[in-house]
Amino acid sequence: MNILSYGLLGLLTREESSGYDLMLKIQPHWQAKHSQIYPLLSKMENDELLASRWVQQSDKPDKKMYAVTEKGIEKLLGWMTTPVTAPVTRDEFNLRILCVGIAEDGSMRRILNERKNWFMERIRYFEDLKSRIPQDHLRVGSREFGSYILVQKGLMNAQTGIEWCNWVTQLLDGQAAIQDPCPSISEK
Amino acid sequence: MNILSYGLLGLLTREESSGYDLMLKIQPHWQAKHSQIYPLLSKMENDELLASRWVQQSDKPDKKMYAVTEKGIEKLLGWMTTPVTAPVTRDEFNLRILCVGIAEDGSMRRILNERKNWFMERIRYFEDLKSRIPQDHLRVGSREFGSYILVQKGLMNAQTGIEWCNWVTQLLDGQAAIQDPCPSISEK
DNA sequence: TTGACCATGTAATTAGTTACATGATTAC
DNA sequence: GTAATCATGTAACTAATTACATGGTCAA
Numbered sequence: 001m002n003i004l005s006y007g008l009l010g011l012l013t014r015e016e017s018s019g020y021d022l023m024l025k026i027q028p029h030w031q032a033k034h035s036q037i038y039p040l041l042s043k044m045e046n047d048e049l050l051a052s053r054w055v056q057q058s059d060k061p062d063k064k065m066y067a068v069t070e071k072g073i074e075k076l077l078g079w080m081t082t083p084v085t086a087p088v089t090r091d092e093f094n095l096r097i098l099c100v101g102i103a104e105d106g107s108m109r110r111i112l113n114e115r116k117n118w119f120m121e122r123i124r125y126f127e128d129l130k131s132r133i134p135q136d137h138l139r140v141g142s143r144e145f146g147s148y149i150l151v152q153k154g155l156m157n158a159q160t161g162i163e164w165c166n167w168v169t170q171l172l173d174g175q176a177a178i179q180d181p182c183p184s185i186s187e188k
Numbered sequence: 189m190n191i192l193s194y195g196l197l198g199l200l201t202r203e204e205s206s207g208y209d210l211m212l213k214i215q216p217h218w219q220a221k222h223s224q225i226y227p228l229l230s231k232m233e234n235d236e237l238l239a240s241r242w243v244q245q246s247d248k249p250d251k252k253m254y255a256v257t258e259k260g261i262e263k264l265l266g267w268m269t270t271p272v273t274a275p276v277t278r279d280e281f282n283l284r285i286l287c288v289g290i291a292e293d294g295s296m297r298r299i300l301n302e303r304k305n306w307f308m309e310r311i312r313y314f315e316d317l318k319s320r321i322p323q324d325h326l327r328v329g330s331r332e333f334g335s336y337i338l339v340q341k342g343l344m345n346a347q348t349g350i351e352w353c354n355w356v357t358q359l360l361d362g363q364a365a366i367q368d369p370c371p372s373i374s375e376k
Numbered sequence: 377t378t379g380a381c382c383a384t385g386t387a388a389t390t391a392g393t394t395a396c397a398t399g400a401t402t403a404c
Numbered sequence: 405g406t407a408a409t410c411a412t413g414t415a416a417c418t419a420a421t422t423a424c425a426t427g428g429t430c431a432a
Binding site: 206207208222223226227230245247248249250251252 | 384
Binding site: 003004006007009010011013014029030031073076077080081083084085086087088089090091092093094095096097098099100101102103107111114115118138139140141143145146147148149150152153156157159160163164167168171172174178 | 191192194195197198199201202217218219261264265268269271272273274275276277278279280281282283284285286287288289290291295299302303306326327328329331333334335336337338340341344345347348351352355356359360362366
């Protein structure tokens with residue numbers, strides 16, 4: 001049982017879903033390909049944490065719907081009381097920045113712009129996710145409350161990323177002093 | 189050649205370092221254990237991207253110092269012109285939040301507090317890193333400029349994380365309306 | 377004396393990605 | 405017709421973690 005397994009288990013307590021559904025639902029919060037998810041679901045079914053049934057569809061391919069078992073819920077509740085592990089971020093961008101000094105002069109600006117665009121794309125992505133959450137689920141304690149606050153987290157992080165990009169650009173342009181703290185820091 | 193390899197290569201263009209040194213230097217920007225770094229360095233030396241020599245120390249164990257070769261620099265420059273891949277973050281916290289509804293009432297506040305403390309610890313960590321960068325290296329184009337802006341990035345992200353935790357806490361306390369945008373978003 | 381730091385490595389395992397494989401429907 | 409979406413799986417590989425293994429110095 002790795003972390004992803006618990007995430008899938010958690011999503012399945014909300015509603016019965018296919019592996020494909022789960023892949024789409026977990027994407028915003030944990031990147032995983034279908035090739036990792038399908039075997040994991042099989043394994044969990046084998047361990048009797050999940051139960052499955054095939055559902056025929058007329059227009060689309062048949063799908064295998066999974067649901068959590070009593071044993072699965074117990075497992076999930078057990079996980080909920082364990083300490084949360086620290087996040088792991090791996091960003092090639094950081095390593096690029098670290099050795100940008102050895103490349104030609106424009107490369108810093110190039111990757112900075114690339115990253116800023118990526119953050120803007122992220123904002124569009126999260127805004128879209130947010131718009132898909134039904135209004136009546138935006139209450140504390142409602143089923144989608146978790147999704148809502150996580151989307152907001154994603155938006156805030158992307159916003160901060162853009163602010164950082166702007167700050168570095170200003171430094172490169174000589175429009176800001178190097179010791180100047182970043183906007184977000186100075187506000188606190 | 190994975191991303192980490194290029195990061196190590198990049199650090200080595202700054203100065204000759206041991207595997208142990210590299211492990212410490214890369215930590216803030218890319219988490220990797222010594223057990224991954226040592227074999228990678230061996231492999232890169234085998235590919236003639238690096239050269240090594242043993243240095244005896246009286247008080248501490250002997251160390252193997254690595255330096256980039258001409259071939260290594262070429263490899264690094266080639267990498268610098270390739271498109272930067274998107275960052276990957278895996279955070280158990282997100283999956284917890286997603287299924288916090290099925291646990292007892294206090295669990296949301298518990299993990300929220302846990303995470304806020306982690307962010308505060310992060311700020312101390314990055315402030316410490318920042319204080320170790322010599323003042324005369326805080327210029328655009330200086331050797332440590334990349335480290336400096338990355339540390340600032342880490343500080344900004346942690347700050348945003350704390351703001352998000354506070355926002356969610358207010359929601360739980362009923363002190364903020366659910367549709368209220370987060371502080372950082374509203375400013376833009 | 378116990379734990380942290382220095383220093384290097386290998387072995388075993390898990391987690392995650394890429395590629396292989398198939399096939400229907402729908403929208404441009 | 406060509407790409408995207410739906411839908412499920414396996415095989416091969418790479419990346420990363422955990423565990424095994426050793427051993428000296430220094431500080432609380």
